Amino acid sequence: MGLFSLFKKADTLPPLTDDEQARLAANSELERQHQQARQREIARATAMKIDAIESAMEADIFNLPEPAWGSQRPARPAAIAGADEVLDDFPTTLLLSEELPLAAADDSAPVIEEIAILYANGQAAVAQQMLTEAVAATSGHNSDRSAWWMLFDLYQASGQHDAFDNLSIDYASTFETSPPSWQAPAQLAAASPGWAGLTPTAALSGVLDAHIAAQLERLRQQADASPVLRLEFSRVTAVDAEGCTLLLATLRQLQAGQRELILVGAPALAARLRDGIAVGRRDDGEAPWLLLLELLQLQNREKEFEHAAMDYCVTFEVSPPSFTPPHKVAMAPAQHVPASPDRFMLPPIIEHQLGPLLPGIRQYAEQYPALVFDCSRLTRIDYPSAIQLHGVLQALADAEPGRKIAFRDVNHLVTALLRLLGYASLARIYPHKY
Template identity: 80%
Template sequence: MGLFSLFKKTDALPPLTDDEQARLAANSEAERQSQAARQREIARATAMKIDAIESAMAADIFNLPEPAWGSQRPPRPLRAADADDDFSGIPTTLLLTDELPLASADDSTPVVEEIAILYANGQTAVAQQMLTAAVAETAGQNSDRAAWWMLFDLYQVSGQQDAFDNLSIDYASTFETSPPPWQAMAAPSATSPDWAGLTPTESFSGALGPHIAPQLDRLRSLAGANPVLRLEFTRVAAVNADGAALLLGTLRQLQQQQRELILVGAAALTTHLRSNLAIGRRDEGEAVWLLLLELLQLQNREKEFEQVGMDYCVTFEVSPPSFTPPHKVAMAPAQHVSASPDRFMLPPIIEQQLGALLPAIQQYAEQYPALVFDCSRLARIDYACAIQLHSALQELAAAQEGRKIAFRDVNHLVTALLRLLGYANLARIYPHKY
């Protein structure tokens, strides 16, 4: 017998059973998936490292000793004391009580300031990238919300509703609270896109009935000479059939005339009306149902419009009105103070030079002891104009001792810029509330 015959395999291995083959295949697939997962994790870590390096490089760029636009940047003042911000002694038509939140000094972190400057100077894409990165860093942390609010506003002024909705989901999970609603800005009037000035305003309160007819007459009479009208429903407690019919007719007429409308508290009024209506019950009257449908249409809430329209159809056994997208309608949140009817509305964009805006503001200052600037349409003011406006307001404040100045309904991008430039030292800044 040869040497190698001693080690000769005498019995062949039995073939694998079907179960053994299945387990072997499953183990191979599991190992393959595990390796793929490890590769993805390595790639993700590498990408995060690259992002961190790029962010550090960007920070170094922004921290240069003298930015190109910084030669006119004034030193940042300390926030004025609350006593200096007191608006007591102002007539009730210029009520500036302290129930709305002031812009917080804590919002002025370095990254927020740099983003505010970039956005002010028209670099919206870069500002959006930086805001997205800032929000990602705070995701899952119940920390400062300034970057979130600025990004919400940027999405709204640029019409990015899908991105806004995605951010809303992250916001709700991060802060465990309801996200802000989408409120698209009204398109500027084609005949006067840069319009600015006193805004005719009608504030409705109590139970709306036949007594609102004079207010609506005044509103219609002013529509011809004013491209923007403001209607406030914050203090409305109820609406009867006569009041609903009057208001409905006026809203339809203003839409036909293509007037630009700013509706304050429309969402709250819509909720109130809807909660008091029931399918099959006609007690409130058909006009109240039609007013509810009109308000939903003005807010561009088509899905809810269709649902209420079916309820209206069943209740009154008539065909519901068809949905028509609103024309130049903007929404503003309900406020807890009486808004002044003498507010000076700023235009959607202020850039390059103040131009005719400055004489209009000076004329406004000659007529009113307190200056209330409505910023609900203001999407952006560039850096140079913001500095020029600050200087003009300083002169107006010095010309009349004790003059009070306020900025209302400011978006958070503009708020950050105004704080950076020292506006809080001479005016009260009320960003819109989220």
């Protein structure tokens, strides 16, 4: 009998006696205690499995030679297979099931770290339930926002837009600040989901004028060799008509060539352009207006585009361009960090060891003294792969002391895992801003 059926028949059933109510309460308490015991058992088994994998990989994987570009992944060491056999008596399917009940946090480990490990190992439903409870515990008062940010990222990675919007309302009420905007990483990988590698970048800074021509020409030349290009506008301080003309021509050319674009700081540049123009004033010509319309179109902000197009029409007495939905364009939040060199973009999911990604990283390290890993697409890296990547980066750092390594635009679920595994001693980690 369902819960709602019980309510529907409440008018025909006699009320419970005191003895029946006492027995019901006792049974509920026993069930709660049984559930908690089962949760603790699952949490301990999860920790045992992770510890076994970690120790085995530390002992064996990092002593293996790295494969050549395009070669097959090396065979799994026997020690790691043995690590799985240790837990054969425990129902592993329970550990991986999305319907797994909430595992109680181990008293010796912070809940954030436990959530990061569960999510890394594919238990997103369990991680979401734990994050929901952690967020509820902090509602109503200002406190650490890590759980909120992790839950925002989980909703975006799994495409839960309505849940994200509901959490945004609670976030604004709790912290009395603007909530994050929806920027699902799935949108970043829509055009080339399995691609990873060097991402040519034009990081524009200072005055947007004729001096940007060389940077834009270099980006256009690299377009044939890379399916993904990145333009950063977050360090632009001013614009002039010639710079607007050059950038507009480049954006249109890259769009016509079906290149996937990642634009950083586009909203701020659009706002700067809007502040510099006025209806009826033609001093700087049409270029700033047309660049504004192009940026609004690339951001898929149709209503704002239509309003600006009408102002453009009134000012220059010409027909405005029509709105066309953007194709293969994604926005990334601005970072208050130095301008980026060419980045190595990581794929949406890294699991079952690094595979062909590993020689790609080695090749990148041979070409660039500073390594910048673009994590704007990365939604999840599993625990064994994160351990292996740590070992690779440690070897690169040891071989070249002083080498700078950075992870940019990292979601907060991955950030928590990287910090747990000691990445902060090797690299700078820049989680995306909320």
